[in-house]
Amino acid sequence: MKTINFAIDLGTTNSLVAKYDNGKIKIFNNPLGLKQTLPSCIAFRGNRIVIGDKALDYLEKDAENVCMLFKRKMGTQDTYFVPSLDKEMQPIELSSLVLKELKNFLPDDEVVNSVVITIPAAFDTIQSNATKKAGYLAGFKEVVLLQEPIAACLAFANTSNTEVKEKEHWIVYDFGGGTFDVALVEVDERELKVVDHQGDNYLGGADFDNLIVKNLIVPFIEEKTGQSDLWKSLKSKSSTHKGLYFELLKKAEEAKKELSNFEETEIELDFSINDVDLYDHLIVKREVFENLILSNVENTVTIIKDIIKDNQLLNSDIKRVILIGGTTYIPLIKKSITNAIGVEVNSSIDPTSAVVEGAAYYAGSKPSELKEDEIVEEEETKEEAIIDSKFFYEQNTRDAEELITAKFSGVDIDNYRIIRKDGGYDSGVKGLKNNSFSEFVPLLEGRLNQFKVQLLNSALEVLKVIDPLSINHGSYSVNGQPLPNDICMEVDDLDASATRLERIFAKGSILPLKKKIYKTASKTILKKSKSNLAINVIEGRSNGLPSSGLSIGYIEIFGEDLEDDLIKGTDIEIELEISESRELKINVFLQSCDQEFENVFSESERSISVNKINTEINTVLSDVEAVIKTANANENFEYSNKLESIRVGLIEIQIEASMINDDDISDTKFQLDDRKRKLIQDFDDLTRNEIVAKEIEEYNDTKADLEYHLNQNENERYKTKYQRIIQNEKEVINSLDRYLIRSKIKELEDLFNAIIQSSDENFISYYLGLKLYDNFTNKRKAEKLFDQGDKALEQKDYKVIRHVVYGLSALVHENDRHQRKDFNDNSKTGLN
Known part of the structure; x- marks a missing residue:
């Protein structure tokens, strides 16, 4: 079973590539310049494409043909026009070029078909799919995505010799060049689990560069040259100053780095703008820079506080805050976090390389699913063996030995033998039981342990060899990747005359995920009609409005697609599956029509205007x-x-x-x-x-009214039903989900009405309540009914009271009957 082994940190400003090799991590250097980092910057020079440091050099000479910071626009329809090519380049295309260039860092004998690529935890499904698409465009046959905070945690846990004896909570503070993430991680003696995360895909060190340009450099230039409205002009695609904008951003970045080590720095300005020459320098003090970025830094600290509070933890419950990302070199960040939450801030790992190191650890434990790369070697055998096998074992462990369990099917297999490839362990030939075995194998400490398994017949002839099985000792493993947001389906709420979101997979659920749900049709769709059934899967908060989420999968089934009528109330079976890299598969089965509809969604673009x-x-x-x-x-x-x-x-x-x-x-x-x-x-x-709050108030009022009538009624059947309704009351109220609370109110109201209608005498309270109402549609008719009601009360003729109440209720103004607003079939999804 071959593992992926290779990992790439596809960064906004810099990218790296690494390999897991026998328990060690190798970060590859650029053959040109021998730097580990490759600037995520591309210059187009005629027929040549220049990537990395040399591309940055062209910012001053030919900025119009230079593209950078495109990771922040992954998943959008924004493009970069390249004059030398006379074409628009998509962020996906540009990212694929960086990925291809990173392949050149590898030795010639390394063939890489599978790779783990990291993404910010806050990336939504469309941004994730865009990254994966870039990987395939770069020539990789298998792309697995890994959230950057998980990678950073793996790097820290596996390199810091940290000993965790009891469960701890860590915060990963990831402030990179273009994105920001905070992750709450639960750690025990062998495993990491991301419990929650928050982030901002449009906050990074590049924004600090922009602040320096906008607030310090541009005003200085305007003062010295007499220019005006320069900031807006700099940022326009059609601007003649595009080259100057990127040149100033580069100078701002250099100044930012200098201010991480010194109290002040000097920015030299030497260029011509609108026929005005400028040769001067600007002194920037660290204090001025920190005041510029203070509000942004404080916002990141607020996110840390929020994530701790949201998970019912105290600051003291956080064992450490781990800093990663190049922006964390800024002293203000560490100082602000320490002052705000009083927790140890750990910057012991290299913030620049931590993500790719951790991703390489993950890649070293992640089996490749490429069939052509599965290593199942067959030694010389006496017969052609067709054997299917399934192995179960921990690929990362901190235990001295590990259990390997296997099950086989195919030709008759009588025996097995497990050999550690360094020669230090041999199980000897042992018999199988029911074509399976379970065996504890000893492990070498702190390294990759590889085993081969021989399958033998009764004559001890080798039928097949499975080679290798790899178990890494001493490394932490990851308890899967969590879903960043709720995945919901838009459904009809007939009582509210609107659509709402129904959660299918909860935020934090471990990918991959699969679920089958059953709904009923809320409208009739005749075959060959224009009516439709809409299956809309949305990424977002389940208690939010449908329009507030991101649609990631939409199947529309029209009457023209049906072979038979879909009748209101019939069953609809929907199966949803989300892969580890967040590809969505939807399968819809209409039982009454005996038809199936299926689609796989991997949307990679959205537009913002x-x-x-x-x-x-x-x-x-x-x-x-x-x-x-x-x-x-x-x-x-x-x-x-x-x-x-x-x-x-x-x-x-x-x-x-x-x-x-x-x-x-x-x-x-x-x-x-x-x-x-x-x-x-x-x-x-x-x-x-x-x-x-209003729904809870109405719930309590309805409950109180119901309890009063229950106490007046001796029917135990009603009391039993009441107890069944309120048995999960606490969970419903605490959910703060208005739809759940509303459904409970309706259950109470139905029981209340059943009790009232069980006895004519119960209509007295209704009648007396209607006497206080004065907005009847026909007041004369209402007065006659009240005369009948008053006489019936005197005579204790409660059956007449019932009919009077019915008559008066029909005269209540429509606006006061709380009737549902119009909810026609065209507004419905068709799911209930």
Whole structure:
């Protein structure tokens, strides 16, 4: 069983490649310059493509033909126009070129078909699929993705000689050139598990470079040359100053690195702009730089606090904070984390290479699924043996011995023999039981142990040899990769006359995942009609609005596709499968039509435009302002102030968006879109909490009314049903899921109505309540019914009271009956 062994850290600013080799990690150097890191920068020079340090050199000479920071645009439709090629280049294409160049770091005799490529933990499914696509485009036949915090943890655990005797919690703080992640990791004596994570795909060291250019260098240039509006001009694709923008970014990056070691640095400026020559220098002090980035750093520390709080932990429960990513060299970061949470901040591993080292450890334990690469060697045999085998064992362990279990099928096998390939262990020939065996094998400490297994017949002739089985001693293993967000399905909520999200896989579930669910059709779809059934799988928060998530899989089945009518209420079987690299497979079976529909989704692009950002903000702003108006009318000013800050934040985003163009070459619009989504989520949280509070209040009121009537009723059947309804009350209320709470209210109301209708006398309270109502659609008719009701009360004729209540209820104004709003078939998904 061959393992993948090779790993690549595909970074925003720098990339590396490494190999796992017999328990050791080898990071390969660039044959040109012998540096381990390859700048993720590409220059196009006529028919030549230059990648890495030399490409950076062309920023000053020919910036229009240089592409960089494209990892931040993975999964988007943004492209980079290359004049020398006269074509647009996609981020996927550019990333594949970096991956191909990293292959050149390897010796000529290394053939790499399989590789582990790292991604930020906060990458969504589309960004992940884009990365995987780049790997295949680079020529790899098998690409496995690994989240960067997991890789960093493996690097730290396997190189720091840290001894963990009891379960500990670590924080991985990953601040790279283009992305930021915080992961909460649970560690025991042999395994790592990512419990939770939060991050920002548009925050990194490159943003600090931009802050230096925008706030320090550009004002200095404008002052010295008399230029104006230079910042906006620099970032435009059509700008004649594009080369200057990248040149200034490079100078800013150098200054940032200098300020990590010194209290001040000097930025030399020597260029011509709009026919004005500038030769000067700018002194930047560390204090000024730290003030520029302080709010961003504080935001990252807040994320650490939030992730600790969200998981019901205290700061004291965190054993250590592990720093990785080049941006963590900035002294302010370590100081801010230490001051804020008082936890040991560990920077002992190289923040630049930690991710690729950990990924290589993972690759060394990850079996390749390429059939052509599976090593199943057959020694000379007396007959052609066809034998199927399944092996089960821990590929990483810290124990002195490990259990290997195997099961075989095929020709008659009587015996087996396990030999450690260094010659230090031989099990001898042993008999199989039921074509299987379980054997503890001793391990050499701190190295890769390889075994071969011989399968023999009764005459002790070798039928087949399985070679090798690899077990790495002393290394930590990973308890799978967690799902970064909930995976949900959009379904119809007929009671609410709207669609809602139903969680299929919870955030943190270990990939790969597979589940079969059963739904019923909420509408009838006639064959050959234009009606449709929509299977919409969404990545996002399960308690959020369907429109707030990211659609990652959509199957639309029209009546024209059906061989028979799909009748409302019939069963629909849906199977969902998500691979370790987040490819989604959906299989839909319509039992009544005896038809199956299947699709595999690996979407790798989405578009973001300034107009789209403004449109979505305008849509939400009207709702925000309406809620603020209601809150002020109710003198709920604290709530109103929170909403007002969201409103202001959305307007600020609109203002910033109006100042950039769709051809803006920076990441500004992606950052604005990210801020927009977070503010809308905050609004959703605030309003949802208010709605949930009202639902809980209604639940308690309904429950109290029901309990009163239960005490008046001697029927034990109702009391038993009541206890069954409220038995999971605590879990439902604590879920803060309005749909679950609403369903409980409906169950209580149904039981309440059943009790009321079981006795005419119970309608008295209904009747007395209706006497307080004065908005009947036909007041004359209502008065006649009240006359009948009053007489019936005097005569204790409760059957008449029942009919009077029915008559009065029909006269209640529609708006006061809490009728459902219109929810026509065109608005429905078709799933219930």
